[in-house]
Amino acid sequence: MTETSVPPTGTSAELLLDAVSRSYGENLAVRSISAEVPASKISVIVGPSGCGKSTLLRIISGLDEPTSGRVEFEGVPVKGVPEGLAMVFQDYSRSLFPWMRVDKNVAFPIKHLPAKERAERVRFAMQEVGLSGKEKLYPWQMSGGMQQRVAIARALASHPKLLLMDEPYASVDAQTRADLEDLLMRIQAELGITVLVVTHDIDESVYLADRIIVLSAPPSVVTEVIEVDLPRPRDHIATKTDPRFVEIRGHVTRLLRSKEHAAPV
């Protein structure tokens, strides 16, 4: 089943997962995941809580190693954190550095660059996330939504080719979340970066994705890969009332339902 779920090897695959598994001692968290993440698109991994989404992102970013299987980024096997990769964590308050002002947080990963270029990148990234003028605040002086924007700006400033996001909007309110979803799609379209978002929110996955990778309950495998052909730019009202959106959402919901209750083989 895992084989059939991988579409024919595309030419523009930025990231390739090949039969990746990960166990913690006796506990098999990820059984076998094969998937391709196309370049310059938004791909979303959706699956129930505890199915190994964060584990998978850690493996992709080289923070963790798979028990078996292989990960390739731009055709090169991942060993350690690859260059050109940035990550936005779910828990913004724990991933930003509260002792640095916002501009320093954003500039920190590109500290090695000349001051002039660094300043320019910070300015651009802050503008992209709509936070111009907030550079001198501390993260803890900001709301959750603003802090997550800072985290996105920090990722953008490093000029990533691949942006990984682990449930980036799970801890912000619905309105802010809608804003940040649109923000992400706008930035992705502008900069053409490859984005891989992990979420357990079905609406969010369909709304954001060009491709949805649906995971089963643990020990997880890829249940299905869905190409989302909804037109862009997307809009919270127009897109979400599109019959096609409703149809895909229903389909993903059914997949997650059936798998969540199915006993692992």
Added chain:
Amino acid sequence: MTIQQGSEVHVPLSAPESEAVEERAAVPAPPRRTLRTGFPWPVTVLLRLVAPAAIIGIWYLISQRERSGLFVKDPLTSFERFVEDFLSGDASRLFLGDATFDHLFPSVGRALAGLGIAIVVGVVIGVLLGISPVMTALFQPLVHLGRSLPSPALLGVFFFLFGTGDSPKIFLIAFSVVWPILLNTIDGVSSIGQTRAQAAQVFRIPGRDVLTHIVLPGAAPKIFAGIRTSLSFSLILMIISELQKSENGLGYLLIQSQRTFDYAGFWAVLIVLVILGVAFNTIFLAIERRALAWHRGATQQND
């Protein structure tokens, strides 16, 4: 580990790109003096003077009693003696008395030297142990053993090891006060959190920057708390180390004045010690307030 929230399907409201800037009160907190007690500052200052005034009053009453008055000199006499011994020089000596140069400065110098060594050693070893769980597990028993040794009892050992000059005293102070700093540094380093460590890794921050910009600032609140404890310890140990085999210092002066039945001199030294304790603490708080401005703000916001 991140906290997972139960899956819920959210229904986003229509959002016409509202750059709704949800800024929390980013205004710096109003001056703390009025904030904390709710009184204007002259009242606060008066309130703070109540306890010292009461102590001086009781001191006076005891000194007036026939039996205890022999040993307990009254506050005024003691204070006059303090001024005479410690504050009665001419301009060329910055108006400081002989006792200041002969006893106060050597004492303070040894206390600060011991404290300085303790800070450096405590932070360096604490960071080494804190970043590695294996090292922590390996050395934790040793640390707890060292901490629970009654260090004043080891003074003899230090005399034996380092001779009779300043070094045994400095090392006794350093050895005694290093533990709170060491334990707090270990604690502080592990309090920085897995997510921040992962963020540093993903952004390929070089090890040196991780140390100076993440580990040390992240552990700083705990380190400062440790230093504060050690600060008062160091004054106590300073006195204890000067009670034997000493030629100068406030501890020496205490013993000496008692032996010669110079009770006014004895009480004058106690006044110096009180002033010293208050001064150390005030300077420390000023430094901490500057270094940890972010931390005060962050914890206030999270309350």
